[in-house]
Amino acid sequence: MTHSLARATVLCLFFSFILIFTASKSLAQEDLFESNEIIDIKMAFSIKDLRSTTNDSTFIDELVWVKSPDGEWEEMPIELRVRGNFRLSNCYYPPLRMKIKKKNREGTMFEENKSIKVVFPCSRSKTAESYLAKEFMAYQLFEEVSEYIFETRMMRVTFINEDKKGDEEVMLGFFLEDDDDVADRFDGEIVDDKRILGTLLEDLPAVRHDFFQMMIGNTDFSGLFKHNSKTLMLPEEKLVPLAYDFDMTGLVNPPYAQVSDLVDIENVTDRLYRGFCREKEVFYTVRDEFLQKEERIFEVVSNYEEYMTSSQYRESVRFLEDFFDILKNDRIFENQIVLACRNY
Template structure:
């Protein structure tokens, strides 16, 4: 009897131990708490010597949930267009080798987009916080989205003769291939997919969301600030990213296309294509039902921007929900503003 009891006790201990271990090894995107990282490299070298296929070598120090620090070798390059040309801190891609990422929270996420503030201004981090909020809001309303992880970044620019470290807010964005694998699909790169051929419900949710955050800087057809995810032969859905040029974020460098009839990024314009009105009414009600969750997400993210920024975000989102709540405004700003199928080839 004592031997049998001892065996059972060992099994229980092993089971609990394995369960605790599995639970404690959380992934990169399993936490909403900012990840603390340190980077050191030359911004001038990054700009001058990297491109879509060329990286510079560096190291990244990161802090685990237990507070311990670890170091991984990384490769960094620039990416993007507008912010690359107009910002002091260019948008980047960070890669690490499989062996480096093994048994760390980066396992399974070795290729990441890194977003930092545009300028060196003391208030620049507020816009990063607001852009991060936009990604969180899209997860609230959509079924298919990129994961993000907020960062507290200590950056040393080796071009600085004083060697001063700067503290920045930033975030990682999940890699295209990783999000595709997570949903069991495939990213269709460099292919023009007419938006009206995409799955109806997911596309309308996407279009409503873009109106919610005041974004006109996207195109499904030309995959501008959009990826296209094929789930199966008949199902294709949009995956938006880069939400900085929006009314919700409203950065100092914000600008809009002069050909679409609005003057500033805070002006809303529905850029989605017309779908079955009944479906659009259904998505309208679906998003209205998530209003409380949307503002809860604003509250949860408000620690990462100023109190005045939080107020501005709330007011801007309230204006969107006012459109949905009013039949007249809904008809005017969405049902009558949607683009016809004949406009599907335009930007």
């Protein structure tokens, strides 16, 4: 009896250890984009130095600290550079690209992410975070209507500004999946070396993309010229669009929003359908899909109410309601979408 009890105790302890070890390992190795929990990140660098010494091919060595579940800051060496166009020139906080060497990301949530885009608020104003939250929300809305998306993860950043004598600022930001990682998820590749007409894209993914862009009031994209849109080639050479960069939209509507000279609207809050023409039944199929997801769309928006002022939240809801009003009215739907599609 004593021997059996001792043996049972040892086995119990052994399996308990295995379970604890497995749980700890799985927590440490959880993929960056598998959770919706906000990550706590700490970064310290000089924005001026980053702007002056980095570019599309030049990185500088920096550190990032990630808060562990037990509240400890864990240090990780990274490489950092600026990226982007408009926000790089017009925002206080430039958009960034972060690279992590394999040996530094092994066993961490970044293990599968060699390269990641980092998005900060544009300015230091009190309302800047709300615009960033609305842009992040737009990515979540896109996930509801398309399977071909860039994954994202919100973070709370403690930024030590070395240009301001080490002042600490706490702000929201988010990580954005790298192009190559998206392609790997779908066993495809990003087509960067060719201009591809929108009519060559798969019908349903393309029209879902175009409806979404109209829903959020986005005209600041071009698949042909690779502006805020990528083309993903799937197996069997099927082509689908990948949308990103949603700040210059009617839904977000930041103070710096501008309308392109190439479109015939005056404000980013003016909707314009920019999709290419397809068979009529494709438009009606996607219309039904969006209408079926209307309730879910507004549930997603409600999840981000805490990051907006009450007036911003009401404006976001109203802006999306206006889009669904278009879908629900046969005549307006025909005029503003079906007959408004592009032939070239």
